[in-house]
Amino acid sequence: MEVLNFTVNNLWMMISIFLVFIMHLGFACLESGMTRGKNTVNILFKNVIILAIGLLTYTILGFSLMYPGEAFAGDWFGFAGFGVPVADADVTPEYGDMTKWTDFLFQAMFAATAATIVSGAVAERIKLWPFFIFSILYVAFIYPIVGMWKWGGGWLHTLDTPFYDFAGSTLVHSVGGWAALVAIFLLGSRIGKYKDGKTFAIAGHNMPLATIGVFLLWFGWFGFNGGSVLSADPAGVSKVLVTTCLAAAAGTVSAFLVSYIMYKNFDLSMALNGILAGLVGITAGADQMGILDSIWIGLVAGAIVVFGIALLDKLKLDDPVGAIPVHLFCGIWGTLAVGIFGDLAGGKQIVSQLVGIATIGGICVVASFIIIGGLKALGGIRVPEEEELVGLDRSEHGMLAYPDFRMDDH
Amino acid sequence: MEVLNFTVNNLWMMISIFLVFIMHLGFACLESGMTRGKNTVNILFKNVIILAIGLLTYTILGFSLMYPGEAFAGDWFGFAGFGVPVADADVTPEYGDMTKWTDFLFQAMFAATAATIVSGAVAERIKLWPFFIFSILYVAFIYPIVGMWKWGGGWLHTLDTPFYDFAGSTLVHSVGGWAALVAIFLLGSRIGKYKDGKTFAIAGHNMPLATIGVFLLWFGWFGFNGGSVLSADPAGVSKVLVTTCLAAAAGTVSAFLVSYIMYKNFDLSMALNGILAGLVGITAGADQMGILDSIWIGLVAGAIVVFGIALLDKLKLDDPVGAIPVHLFCGIWGTLAVGIFGDLAGGKQIVSQLVGIATIGGICVVASFIIIGGLKALGGIRVPEEEELVGLDRSEHGMLAYPDFRMDDH
């Protein structure tokens, strides 16, 4: 019976792995769809390599840094040693609701996400090697160390009113978002984006691809949030699925309407960002919210993303895919929302949420500044102007995304 | 034990939710691939918004209209009140084989499908707002009311020989198909489709996209049909999966061969429609058929779709993606097939099937006429000719699907 229960929980967690895995394809499609056709190979390449790197570094030390074990409860840092040793007991109910293999792989799939978020924001102008070096360091160290603070049982988890972040509005999305913010600040905007005080549109090259990406991300989010229940508990997981979907739906509608009112057009890219806004927004409290809470969270998130995109343009911060409004702004919103809506709502919770947001934001910003700033000082992080104009595909890869496309008849 | 059983069944149903969800991406890809590049943003936008709207209206009242409870058994209409209240017992085995959350979300994912079917047929010429208004009304009222007749325990379910529609050949596909038929009748054909008594081809713009769409639909159908067992019963679900796949395979081969014989070419779009034909055809009786039955049903469905496409062109009814042959004609065929093949075959069953087909067809046609006809009378449902020629992406959205596509070298 216990074994069977273990089997079922483990099964659900394995499925969640598959779902989170497919989010990487979602990111690859979204980011390449929303950027220009001359940089497509570059974006795809980054997404492919980041996933591989993320899995490997998480194997080598990430998992050990993030889940160092009871011994480090309440701490700021812990490390259980290199590698992922799996003892015989680790694949039995003794280990928990799933095997250690499953546990590890689920976490590993999460890990690469943070760097992938960055890749969208810095698209179309960053050099490959500095990006890879940053990604390795960020995924190998910053992401797991920060994750340990809460999910690894660290100090944010042992606060009197523990900081709450169910599936990672802050721990995953904002962690990626902060790095993205620092990166685009240090990188500067793409040539032609801001000129003479005006903002110019640089449209992406493939909206169907972007749409596929967003649907796949939603699909993956079933596992991202649903899997974060860490068992197949019917009540828990199915509730999370409902709150997740309703927030996404509300985010869509609100981004659609807000952007329609503001700009008088039916903007597909805004509706797509609205979906993601709702999803990121609900992530921190997906298990704590009721139906109405979720809808409110999604509605606000959808509006945030529309205003956030405008705000960044005001600040001349160039984020081609809207990674920062989606992952950082809505990540913050979602984390705060745990203190405002749902079962945990309350003043103390809001304070804890703010503490978490601020400390994690702090370390992420500082770390990103050091790493990316260092890379910038050392060898530069931005491709030469001529290469940017020609496109990274040709200049960095010597490959084109659509070298033999045919549209025979007009 | 009972709890564990509940957990397993609930798990399967949650997976079915994911699969049915991804059908919406399938529809988006198929419909945009089979239409012209100047209307791509428009189709994608409709599919994105419809899903969001469908989920929200189903939350507000759809679920309550479709499953009003025992009190309304045998009725034509019932309503259990606004919203989806979930009591503590509703997440335990007391509620059934899954939690109410799961039940609701599975049904909600189905709901949006009907409107999505329509969006393919009316593509490239309908105005956005009327389409949204129609979709909201149809998904919020017509779909759940008709669904209640059978799945909600209404009068079709309590006939002496109950009408049978396992997963919705009629209740989902034909419900969408009828509305599509009325809509294109009222809308008229796209400019250039029929001229001087001749039919002209208006080819879609992206066959790989259409192919992705159809494969994703098949993928989703595992949950659409498999999930309609409403439990993880190994015998039941696995049989349904086999009948579903064999009908799809047979539909492919028959559409391929029939169109090859008729038109002497290897028509990819026909083979793709053949897959869907087989899938829609088997849907009504997926749990009642054996291997050979399924293959027969698929073979006939594949032929129906090829002839159906030709028939519509004869009638000058312009259905860019073949939604009506696939969802309506094969939906009818599949519903009838329950009386002809498999465990329920028999004269009485045929009569019940016909009753279901006719009454549901009747109400759908009437309702669609009223709604769409009303919208047409009020403010018009069709974009101006100039906008249609320029394309809806530019004229309704001010956005293009591939604004920065590059094919550097020829």
Next chain:
Amino acid sequence: MEVLNFTVNNLWMMISIFLVFIMHLGFACLESGMTRGKNTVNILFKNVIILAIGLLTYTILGFSLMYPGEAFAGDWFGFAGFGVPVADADVTPEYGDMTKWTDFLFQAMFAATAATIVSGAVAERIKLWPFFIFSILYVAFIYPIVGMWKWGGGWLHTLDTPFYDFAGSTLVHSVGGWAALVAIFLLGSRIGKYKDGKTFAIAGHNMPLATIGVFLLWFGWFGFNGGSVLSADPAGVSKVLVTTCLAAAAGTVSAFLVSYIMYKNFDLSMALNGILAGLVGITAGADQMGILDSIWIGLVAGAIVVFGIALLDKLKLDDPVGAIPVHLFCGIWGTLAVGIFGDLAGGKQIVSQLVGIATIGGICVVASFIIIGGLKALGGIRVPEEEELVGLDRSEHGMLAYPDFRMDDH
């Protein structure tokens, strides 16, 4: 309890079916992305039809040939009769860890894979009918007969040190790969690929499509390898998932670095092939390897694929998508690796592995030579030169892949 256990195992196997199914979409995307835009409809069409044909022939006789039952243990050939009769007991725990329906469908989804592998290698020049005839014969006879030798309990399985091939590095991938090798040898290279002793690049037409394909293949591999445990055993399946992912990640990194060192460019197509290399490489021993073993296997596989591509070009064997390096070379490597790494490593095992590789290679090569050679002698297997230049889409299908693509503004 036993029933519930059965339900859970069956559930996992059904999910594996869905995952393996989606690999067919993965192949379709990868193969069409890596070939030219004038042959896209052709590739998609082949992938669609092959899946349908594979499912149907496997129903008619493939399953019976591959799993003829105990009576044929240790044999070279067996046949249990036409069709897939399912008795009442076959859907109960009596049958095993899943229903016969599930068992059959899981195997059927595998079957079509072998022919799909071939379709990539022969792309852009083979005639449709000969390809279909070959595929039918190969999937209906060769694949199941060879599969029977091991998985069906045949002679390779009853060797003193049984040949080991967990999920089909040899039984699926090499079986497809050998046929691909023979086919491209008999077909000759595409016009313009090798000229005056030099090799020319013929770039594919859509790298995002190829990327989608590879991610979907990885996604599907969770079921391909994970499902080959044939039960939901938590320890077994979750370990297989980890080894599978780590080999894929290592293959990516190694193909990336090796190709970067050799060619000084960041080659996306190599990184993508590296993923597949790692996946094929781990497939034979996914359940026998530890973390480090998997990484080693992946690293070597990634290098093999890069060198393999160069080797084929040396030999003037034209394989547009790299099917042979990936599926044949890495299939052989993976099969051998079972004797080198992991729990079964040892001299005797290496010998058994070599015996399996050689005998299976032998029969596949001979059978392919007879079938494809025969078709070549009878009516020719290659499209006329003019049709190849114009593209198969126009000449064989009278259809184009992107007939109405628009990129309005430059």
Next chain:
Amino acid sequence: MKKIEAIIRKSKYDEVKEALHAKGVDFFTYWDVSGIGNEESGLTYRGIKYSTYDIARRVLSIVVEDSKVDSVVETLLSSARTGEVGDGKIFISNIEKAYRVRNSDVDGGALS
């Protein structure tokens, strides 16, 4: 012989083609271009309106004998017109020689 190059709205292409056919002009070459002119087109992307003067147009290149120029131009002027800004231009230039590749026919004989 003259080359008539007409830069027209893409949405007018079908009409123009039929009008040309009706006048017996069954031979020409066309491709898609972007035009910068008086017409402005409003697009929006993520909230940024960009009014672009780059409009998608189609160029028809028709080589005809001198005697036919006026009639072709008239046909083009009437069939491509909407009366709104952005209807396009027609440019006439001289062609000194024409060959048909298939059989090396020259000049007048090559045009049909």
Next chain:
Amino acid sequence: MKKIEAIIRKSKYDEVKEALHAKGVDFFTYWDVSGIGNEESGLTYRGIKYSTYDIARRVLSIVVEDSKVDSVVETLLSSARTGEVGDGKIFISNIEKAYRVRNSDVDGGALS
């Protein structure tokens, strides 16, 4: 200087390019167009045959000095020919001036 505009089959492009190179013509510009002419192409979409006279073609635009025109035309005529309807056309027109952007070379000096 003359501009030689050759409208050829896309499938003949590689052959034409090599023939031109063999004759020392290493400079030209090309793009893809649709041609309306005598050749008909049968396509089918969902059962509707549409025989289109719009065929995908490639235009080569080659500016050469007057003395080279004949040899280039001959090369084109022979390398682009299949003998079937639809092989394309060659049009010759006059170019009054040519500049090389890189260094403002003019005319003859700009062509290579």
Next chain:
Amino acid sequence: MKKIEAIIRKSKYDEVKEALHAKGVDFFTYWDVSGIGNEESGLTYRGIKYSTYDIARRVLSIVVEDSKVDSVVETLLSSARTGEVGDGKIFISNIEKAYRVRNSDVDGGALS
């Protein structure tokens, strides 16, 4: 009137356009082509380096009155230049007549 056809680097387009606008040239047509010339571009695909002489370029076709030709050419020469091989060419030819489709304006009146 003259037709100025400038074959330039795609990456220089924005600069050229602005330079033209600054000179009051607000009317032209452009499209993308491939150019064969002195510039070589190194691409790699699956380990095969192929150095191609086919480079993506953009053609600007500008019809202006004779008096404006020199100033436009100068603007183009300076704004399209990088100084590296591959900057492109400018060709001038004669246009005999021009029409504005919208209102049948001819020649000079049709150009703006």
